[in-house]
Amino acid sequence: MNIAILGLQGAVTEHISATRRAMEKLGLKGDVTWAKSRSDIKESDGVILPGGESTTISRLIEKNGLKEALMEKPIFGTCAGMILLAKQGDDQVAQTGQTLLGRMDIQVNRNAFGRQRESFQSDITFEPDAPAFLREKPFAGVFIRAPCIETTWGDVRILARLDGRIIAAEQGNCIATAFHPELTDDTRVHEYFLQKVAKRL
Amino acid sequence: MQTGTDTVKKGFASMQKGGVIMDVTSAEQAKMAEAAGAIAVMVLERVPADIRAAGGIARMADPARIKAVMAAVTIPVMAKARIGHFAEAQVLQNIGVDMVDESEVLSVADEERHIDKRAFTVPFVCGARNLGEALRRINEGAAMIRTKGEPGTGDVCQAVRHLRIMNREIAELVKMYPTLIAKKAEELRVPIELVEKVRELGRLPVVNFAAGGIATPSDASMLMQLGADGVFVGSGIFKSNIPESYAKAIVEATNQFDQPDVIARVSENLGEPMKGMERPDVRMQERGN
Numbered sequence: 001m002n003i004a005i006l007g008l009q010g011a012v013t014e015h016i017s018a019t020r021r022a023m024e025k026l027g028l029k030g031d032v033t034w035a036k037s038r039s040d041i042k043e044s045d046g047v048i049l050p051g052g053e054s055t056t057i058s059r060l061i062e063k064n065g066l067k068e069a070l071m072e073k074p075i076f077g078t079c080a081g082m083i084l085l086a087k088q089g090d091d092q093v094a095q096t097g098q099t100l101l102g103r104m105d106i107q108v109n110r111n112a113f114g115r116q117r118e119s120f121q122s123d124i125t126f127e128p129d130a131p132a133f134l135r136e137k138p139f140a141g142v143f144i145r146a147p148c149i150e151t152t153w154g155d156v157r158i159l160a161r162l163d164g165r166i167i168a169a170e171q172g173n174c175i176a177t178a179f180h181p182e183l184t185d186d187t188r189v190h191e192y193f194l195q196k197v198a199k200r201l
Numbered sequence: 202m203q204t205g206t207d208t209v210k211k212g213f214a215s216m217q218k219g220g221v222i223m224d225v226t227s228a229e230q231a232k233m234a235e236a237a238g239a240i241a242v243m244v245l246e247r248v249p250a251d252i253r254a255a256g257g258i259a260r261m262a263d264p265a266r267i268k269a270v271m272a273a274v275t276i277p278v279m280a281k282a283r284i285g286h287f288a289e290a291q292v293l294q295n296i297g298v299d300m301v302d303e304s305e306v307l308s309v310a311d312e313e314r315h316i317d318k319r320a321f322t323v324p325f326v327c328g329a330r331n332l333g334e335a336l337r338r339i340n341e342g343a344a345m346i347r348t349k350g351e352p353g354t355g356d357v358c359q360a361v362r363h364l365r366i367m368n369r370e371i372a373e374l375v376k377m378y379p380t381l382i383a384k385k386a387e388e389l390r391v392p393i394e395l396v397e398k399v400r401e402l403g404r405l406p407v408v409n410f411a412a413g414g415i416a417t418p419s420d421a422s423m424l425m426q427l428g429a430d431g432v433f434v435g436s437g438i439f440k441s442n443i444p445e446s447y448a449k450a451i452v453e454a455t456n457q458f459d460q461p462d463v464i465a466r467v468s469e470n471l472g473e474p475m476k477g478m479e480r481p482d483v484r485m486q487e488r489g490n
Binding site: 007008009010011012013014036051052053055056059060063064079080092095096097110111115116117118119120121122142143144145180183184 | 202203204205206208209212213215216217218219220235236238239240241271275276277294297299300322323324452453456457
């Protein structure tokens with residue numbers, strides 16, 4: 001298995017190490033690569049879009065011609081990565097003119113939780129119909145200038161909510177979280193993504 | 202729900218990696234920086250080159266100016282407080298800036314001590330010329346370090362010098378005989394646990410950007426190749442002939458720092474970089490150590 005961490009900008013090394021730990025836990029053999037080019041992405045079995053600034057990352061995706069390659073792969077997006085997975089943004093997203101990949105039937109609210117002053121940590125409980133291993137204990141959620149999902153449609157499954165806001169969801173082979181599992185020791189969301197990727201192999 | 206934790210502060214810094222943080226003095230400049238792909242903007246009354254030219258005491262920017270920038274862009278907004286000036290930092294936290302830079306670009310407010318950054322919920326970035334300065338700032342609560350250069354000169358030499366010193370000192374520490382660590386910690390004036398952490402990681406335990414004197418795409422590429430996690434560009438953009446082109450080119454160069462063909466392409470027909478100066482009278486880098 002080859003997992004590519006899109007390494008244009010943001011918390012890339014954190015995802016590399018979290019994915020390696022998740023692979024080890026699942027007993028999967030594979031590589032985790034720092035992906036910058038179209039071929040890095042094409043050669044991978046799944047891609048992680050890290051947190052960072054979605055405006056910057058989306059500009060660099062376009063500049064480097066990576067969009068097409070990203071349309072075909074299973075993707076796990078955290079924070080900025082979740083914004084990029086969405087079909088629709090909000091006024092802020094429109095203001096910055098960033099292009100979204102549109103892989104998930106979700107509308108996101110960028111910086112829904114406010115500025116850095118409002119960034120927070122909070123325990124998350126996954127929804128009753130989420131996979132059992134995600135529900136067995138609370139997940140330590142780290143939210144940094146975090147977005148949320150405003151609405152979903154199609155066959156999107158909501159995985160977690162916090163104070164009524166949707167903070168994690170999945171659709172087909174994509175997973176989006178508003179929080180940063182890569183900044184904690186808990187690799188369960190990474191494991192869930194790797195399981196999705198493994199199913200296709 | 203907890204705000205202002207160490208994880209949240211350092212996590213914010215992690216999200217900046219691979220990016221360019223640009224100095225701006227107005228909402229218009231901030232919008233231009235955002236459109237060029239800046240990861241964040243730093244609001245000042247004047248860019249460092251103009252601070253040098255103006256002389257006098259350099260202070261925190263007017264809160265109204267900072268708020269105007271915050272209203273104009275969606276990317277994070279940072280602002281500078283004088284070294285040791287905790288009241289300026291309190292004002293910046295109150296306005297709601299995303300990060301405070303306790304900066305040598307401004308005049309020094311307290312010659313004896315830096316701001317106690319653990320007392321704040323807003324994350325701080327601080328400058329450092331060597332491992333000791335970096336670890337002392339981290340021990341005071343800095344969530345991010347930027348290797349100091351000589352601000353406002355357009356001369357990358359000092360930023361290179363300090364990044365190389367930092368790299369060398371970390372490499373020496375990693376190889377150091379274990380019984381010498383306690384003495385080293387004492388010499389650096391930081392807890393031994395912090396020194397052990399650097400040994401374990403082989404790098405600083407927080408994000409480390411390069412700053413001071415960066416004026417061209419190649420400058421950014423060089424510092425990234427030397428191990429910087431990202432770059433701050435002060436005067437280099439708005440003191441160049443065509444700021445918009447320079448901003449875009451430096452963003453791309455920082456991102457594709459190890460691809461000389463990309464650096465070559467983005468460096469073409471950029472026009473005049475900032476003029477710069479080789480030996481400034483005021484050495485800002487010596488402030489706060």
